[in-house]
Amino acid sequence: MDNHDTLEAFYRRIWEILDRHYCREAMPTEQFSPPDVLDRQMDIAIPAQGIDTDTLLEKLETLLTYTPNTRQPGYMTTLFGGRVDAAYAGKLVTTMANNAMHTYKAAGAQILVEREVLDFMLKVADLPRGEGAMTPGGTASNFIAMKLAREHAVPGAEMHGWDGRRYRAYTSAASHYAIEAAAGNIGLGERNLVSVPVTTNGKMDVQALAERIHADQQAGFIPFYINATVGTSVLGAIDPVAEIASIARRENLWLHLDAAFGGSLLLSHRMRNRLGCAYGDSLSWDAHKMMGIPLTCSVILIKEKGWLDKAFQAPAQGDYLFQTYPEYNPGRNSNQCARTNDALPLWMALQNLGRDGYEARTERQLALARYAAKRITDHTDMVLYTEPETINVCFRSRHLDSETVCRILDETHGIKLSFARLDHHTYLRLVCVNPDMDKAFIDNLTDKIHYIATQESS
């Protein structure tokens, strides 16, 4: 693009494509094609010589036609979906500004925005003496939490190393696989992460936790960390945090709360006291899940200040970067060097909706889940696994396995649901994360599943 007019025309044409796909009321559904067929049919090879703009934009249009549209209510396969438009505008600004968030020198006022957003989240989580950091996702936040726990158990481990094989960490069988990854990453070893059974409603069995800790102590291991999940990925269940916290306190273990999914429930006055978030030593919270912020926007919050400095011992090198205003250089306490300002989209959304707007949005998500559960119970040919505790509704057809239902919904109806094994059956997981859904959508979906199951099984 060698002059401003050409650049403007180029952006305008890109905007027309984005508008068609993502901004209109009647948005196109993604066309489905199996990956091998799509790979043959789409021309995405990198050319030796640059191509003209028309051809490039045609390729882009084709690409988006076969890309799942996460804005539509029919997209329900992840724990995010739908969006707050102000946040998406913020993401565009972040991309155009392209600041690296390690230092004030590189990012200027953007650093103040990140600090403001972290302060807001600490306040919402009721952690007045705490500190926080942006991370590239819940997986990364959970990893940092285990680093903090290691530093708590073995001060100086970050600097001098540790023998992780003597230690034990605990998480429920329904927790996210990020906790296993963290165990490997900090040198504990995945085998030393104990999987604690869950009760039938998907919550950690606290009695079993206490017994496992005791047995491990008797066997000579050193328990050091418990993860409690606030909003499990499949059922949206909340572990009994207060009871788990009393065990953690008694044994002097670090208690991390993986609220990557459920942290946003703190924005509901009705729900916030049920979460127990203030009991944790640390907390992961993804705004890119329930809050409608573009990927990725995640934080790790810590109850007491100072832990980030301990777990990210100031690197001996890096003086060429960290030169001015040391307390405004978040790069020191991060696993990343260059990173974009993920806080700006959230800041834009919070400016736009305010905390009250977010409370209403969260209540709507919860109400949609209650409505979906009721509709499913009305269908005598469907089984609801359990009443939803948050926004996930797990159910199955009595006549057709959930994997087949999911495949047909995806390939012929443009609807993406997930399925998961719970006890002896496979269940569909309906996540009411997109407030653009309405009751008519849910009625239509359950009727469709009823129809598919009846047709396929007859």
Ligand SMILES: Cc1ncc(COP(=O)(O)O)c(C=O)c1O
């Ligand atoms: C409970 C829980 N923790 C952690 C994660 C990982 O978060 P991310 O995808 O942002 O890495 C997820 C993702 O769905 C989750 O449900």
